[in-house]
Amino acid sequence: MAKSRTVYVCADCGGTTPKWQGKCPHCNAWNTLEETVESSTPAASAHRYAPLASSSPVRSLSEIEARETPRQPTGLDEFDRVLGGGLVAGAVVLIGGDPGIGKSTLLLQALASLSTTTNVLYVTGEESAEQVALRARRLGLQTGNVNLLAEIRLEAIQAAVSEQKPTVAVIDSIQTLYSGELSAAPGSVSQVRECAAQLTRLAKQTGIAIVMIGHVTKDGALAGPRVLEHIVDTVLYFEGDTHSSFRLVRAFKNRFGAVNELGVFAMTDRGLRGVANPSALFLSQHEQQVAGSCVMATQEGTRPLLVEIQALVDSSHAPNPRRLTVGLEGNRLAMLLAVLHRHAGVSTFDQDVFVNAVGGVRITEPAADLPVLLAIMSSLRDKPLPRGLIAFGEVGLAGEIRPAPRGQERLREAAKLGFSIALIPKANAPRQAIEGLEIWAVDRLDAALDKLR
Structure with a gap:
């Protein structure tokens, strides 16, 4: 027993x-x-430690032929961009996000598009087959060739996949599955880890691309063991406010493409639609220039984006002034204010400082330092920045302006959208002039602020 x-x-x-x-x-x-x-x-122990793939003899790395991995486009351009060009045979993709943000909708649209050219399977463990059919009808999708399985038992899912032999299979969601070889409840650490390992093993052995939906905790991290993110090949996260009509999908891990790639979607009554010009979402629609606003050129994977940074500096009525950021790192703001005081002589010890990245985008690169300080100075002086100004650059503790990677692409994107002035690090100054764009290249923070007086 x-x-x-x-x-x-x-x-x-x-x-x-x-x-x-x-x-x-x-x-x-x-x-x-x-x-x-x-x-x-x-039996459970032997099953758990079965080999991930068939064994092969030891060979020298130089003897192995490196081939370009063929990809299967999903028919959704923004989704393909985040994946690195499409789905790869045998790849395992994990996608997470808040409830109701559009994970199931996006994957159902992708399967409907893929079903016109290949065999696909949708496994639902959270909804009934009728609920999935109602969503597909509401979105107006052609799902005549989409195979559907409502099941949460891992062994039954493996048998169905082996029988159907789909090219792409979607598991909605990994937290609802359970293996009969474990007595733990569905969603527990051991069940999630075991089911994910078994599905990954199945994908590698058969060449089926498997996309798994994962729940997230209240902190926004994927629920379950951390090893879940190490098992899979690609980890995608939905970002953005569920109350907004725009959704952002970001790649945090991708063995077949670039990380930090960003896909932008708009939620409509017909599902998620890719946004052709995402920079327009993150720019202000002010009729006239306002104080405390600066546009920066950021780089998300291979795509340059223009994002508006807003700052509000106001007199503090508390002993400890507030430092609050939305879409930016809070600790970095405190550091930048110290640099501003030390190297530019501007103190904010009695001011509340609030900084926001417009549009719900999350910016992690240090090239946002200079735009943040320019927006703060604009709000502090209650003086708008010059019309058509764009900026980027990292600010060091010594007050120097450090270069940002892929500066030429950022400048070309700014010129394409009609900006006329670029305040950038001296090391990013282009060798050839960019038509319609005046370059202000600086190497110190005080020199950058002098340009705006």
Whole structure:
């Protein structure tokens, strides 16, 4: 008779321990151990440690022929951009996001488009078959060739995939599946880890591209063990406000393409539609110039984007002035204010400072430093920046302006959208003039602020 034992599994690293502890002994993370019941049957152990793919002899790396990986376009240009050009045979993609943001809608649209040229399978564990059919009818999709399976048992799903032999299979969602070889409940750490490993093994052995939808926690991270993101080939996240009509899909991991690639969609009554000119979403629609606004040229993967940075500086009525950012890193704002005081003589110790990236986009690159400081100075002086100004550049602790990568592409995108002045690091100054764009190249923060006086 199979024996069961209670173990505690870390949600971050997947390590196990026989008793509960406040800190995981494997990765030292606090409050991440979750209780689960683990079966110790020999069959389960043998099944769990089956080889990921067929064994092959040891060869020299130089003897292996490197071929370009063929891709299967999904028919959604923005989705293909994030994936790196399309789906790869045998790839496993994990996509996460807040409830109701459009994960199932996007993948159902992709399968409807793929079904015209190849065999596809949609496995739903959260909704009934009738609910999926109603969504497809509401979106006006042609789903006559889309095969649907309403099932949460892993073994039944594996059998259906082996029988149907689809080119692309969607699992909605990985947290609803369970394996009969484990006694834990669906959604537990051990079930999520085991089901994801089995599906990944199936994808690698058969060449089927599998796309899994994952739940997220209240902090926005993917629910389940951290090892889930290491197992799969590509990790995509939905960003943006669910109350807005725009959705952003970002690649955080991609073994077949560039990371930090961004896809922009608009939510309509017919589903998600790709946005051809996403820079227009993140720029202001002010009829006249306003103080506290600066446009920056950022780089998201291979795509240059223009984003408006807004700042509001106001007198503080509390002992500790507030420093608040939306879409930008809060700790970096505190550092930039210290640089502004030390190297430009501008103090904000008695001012509340609020900074926002318009449109719900999240900017992590340091090239946003200079636009943030320009927007703060504009708000502090209550004086708009020159019309048609765009800026980018990293600000160091010594007050220097450091270059940003792919500066030429950022400048060309700005010139294409009608901007006339670019305040940029001296190292990013183009060798040849860009038509319609005046270049202000600076190497120090005080020199950049002098340009605007």
